[in-house]
Amino acid sequence: MGSRIFHIAxxxxxxxxxxxxxxxxxxxxxxxxxxxxxxxxxxRKYRPAPASWRGREAKLGWWVVKYDDQARIDLTDFSDSEAQELSSEFGIVMFDDDDPLVSRDLRLDYFFTSPAWESLCRWCRERPKLAKQLRDAQVYLPSWYERAQTATTG
Structure with missing residues (x-):
């Protein structure tokens, strides 16, 4: 794995x-x-707006979204069970149009139960200098560094 890649699935x-x-x-x-x-x-299982995504039609189906509605990764060919598998592997909460608002705390808590989190902790142990250099990179996942240090030493 590359020096900044901590998990592959x-x-x-x-x-x-x-x-x-x-x-x-x-x-x-x-x-x-x-x-x-x-x-x-x-x-999220939905059809993103606008009707096009990266120059092609935006389809109804699963998407990895930023926040609640910013389509980032097209998974429209994934079944519900495949989306669930990705959810479990990376600790990403699932929601749909009926309930698109999931609290940030719930999103954070779920990530910290995932295999990707375990890999991030291992990555921190194996690359302590690089992890320390990146410790302030906590824009969207606050406390990842501190929690990894506790998991690594505790």
Whole structure:
């Protein structure tokens, strides 16, 4: 894995990566040309507005969204169970048009129960200098560094 990639998982034959950037931990999918910060994202089943997304028709289906409605990763070919698998792997809450508002605390809490979180803790242990350099990158996932330090030493 690259020095800033802390987690890789295959879901429905598609590779997803957990990595670190200047905003903190994020999920990326090169095959779907998208990424979004963890902690603020969600999995939502809807049709994004406007009717086009990256120059093509926006379809009804699962999307990884920033906040509640900013489409970031197209998963419209995913089944409900595949979306659930991605949700569990990266600790991303699921919601739909009937209930699109999920609290930030719930989103944070769920991430901290995921395999991606365990990988981030391991990444911090294996790359302590880089983790420390990025500790202020907590825009969307506050306290990730402190919690990882506690998990690593506790």
């Amino acid at each position: 295959q879901v429905a034959g598609v590779e997803f990566k957990g990595g670190m950037n200047g905003d903190g931990p994020y999920i990326a999918c090169d095959a779907r040309y998208g990424d979004v910060a963890l902690g603020i994202c969600g999995l």
